[in-house]
Amino acid sequence: MSAAKRTKVAENHFGQVVIGPPGSGKTTYCGKVYDFYKDKLNRKVEVVNLDPANENMNYNPAIDVMKLVTVEDVMDTLKLGPNGALMYCMEYLEENFDWLLKQLIEIKNSYLIFDMPGQVELYTHHNSIKNIFGKLEKMGYHLCAVHMVDSHYCSDPSKFISTLLLSLSTMMQIALPHVNVLTKADLLKKNADKLDFNIDFYTDVLNLDYLLDLLDDAPLTSKYKKLNKALVDLIQDYSLVCFVPLDVKSERSLLNLKSAIDKANGYIYGSGEERTIQALLSCAVGSRTESERYDADFF
Ligand SMILES: Nc1nc2c(ncn2[C@@H]2O[C@H](COP(=O)(O)OP(=O)(O)O)[C@@H](O)[C@H]2O)c(=O)[nH]1
Numbered sequence: 001m002s003a004a005k006r007t008k009v010a011e012n013h014f015g016q017v018v019i020g021p022p023g024s025g026k027t028t029y030c031g032k033v034y035d036f037y038k039d040k041l042n043r044k045v046e047v048v049n050l051d052p053a054n055e056n057m058n059y060n061p062a063i064d065v066m067k068l069v070t071v072e073d074v075m076d077t078l079k080l081g082p083n084g085a086l087m088y089c090m091e092y093l094e095e096n097f098d099w100l101l102k103q104l105i106e107i108k109n110s111y112l113i114f115d116m117p118g119q120v121e122l123y124t125h126h127n128s129i130k131n132i133f134g135k136l137e138k139m140g141y142h143l144c145a146v147h148m149v150d151s152h153y154c155s156d157p158s159k160f161i162s163t164l165l166l167s168l169s170t171m172m173q174i175a176l177p178h179v180n181v182l183t184k185a186d187l188l189k190k191n192a193d194k195l196d197f198n199i200d201f202y203t204d205v206l207n208l209d210y211l212l213d214l215l216d217d218a219p220l221t222s223k224y225k226k227l228n229k230a231l232v233d234l235i236q237d238y239s240l241v242c243f244v245p246l247d248v249k250s251e252r253s254l255l256n257l258k259s260a261i262d263k264a265n266g267y268i269y270g271s272g273e274e275r276t277i278q279a280l281l282s283c284a285v286g287s288r289t290e291s292e293r294y295d296a297d298f299f
């Protein structure tokens with residue numbers, strides 16, 4: 001009998017699945033957040049690498065998909081290009097779900113951080129990742145998708161619209177509790193004077209009509225007024241997309257994102273963690289101790 005069939009409901013395991021386009025900062029974040037949770041919050045934590053072409057792991061993974069399959073081997077053996085090989089690898093992982101599950105079962109009482117590959121279609125319309133995490137959810141794993149996008153896309157209205165559409169379709173497809181993140185917020189802050197709007201316009205996504213004005217004036221998008229309006233209306237009608245900014249070098253920023261993720265997947269604090277967080281918060285923002293205030297203070 002397969003491990004999946006034998007395992008009815010696992011103990012309550014919690015974790016985050018770090019997804020998003022290539023270069024958005026997923027692997028860097030996984031390494032930083034591992035150290036931060038372990039050293040600063042005393043949370044028992046493990047990283048699981050599910051990127052079969054991961055080259056710059058700045059952590060020691062408890063489980064590594066590269067021991068099962070790699071993009072390089074698939075390219076050589078099946079004569080596929082890098083994108084096709086990655087799709088094959090994720091389908092292979094789905095077929096070998098038991099390989100993953102057996103190792104996950106051996107990790108006891110640890111919070112899990114999944115470092116994922118960067119191909120966008122894996123999260124917008126390909127089903128393997130959705131199926132793998134759907135199965136884990138059914139077994140009692142409480143997971144949150146942490147969708148990372150590079151804040152560089154705020155610098156251009158049409159790129160920002162693409163980012164919003166990508167985030168919306170990823171939320172619909174992956175169907176897990178979801179937190180969208182604008183990464184490299186240090187660069188966003190540094191270049192704030194070059195942006196069309198204040199930073200909260202991009203994080204809160206409240207009134208996109210202002211963006212519409214810019215799209216209607218821009219040379220590449222001005223002839224698609226009706227399409228621009230339809231896209232903006234679609235995003236506003238769902239009213240689901242907003243972003244948490246992240247600068248991985250800032251503990252304050254990591255803590256702010258942690259609150260959003262813990263809220264999304266209902267993480268239950270281990271003993272003493274709540275007190276550690278309160279202590280970290282009061283160090284960082286003086287007398288303020290609520291994470292909601294913390295959020296407002298990030299910029
Ligand atoms: N300035 C800045 N650079 C970052 C940040 N996070 C990641 N990076 C850089 O972005 C690049 C891509 O990061 P990586 O983690 O490999 O992205 P991945 O492909 O999504 O796993 C690397 O050069 C990182 O150093 C950040 O918060 N600020």
Ligand SMILES: [Mg+2]
Binds near residue numbers: 027028051054
């Ligand atoms: Mg990576």
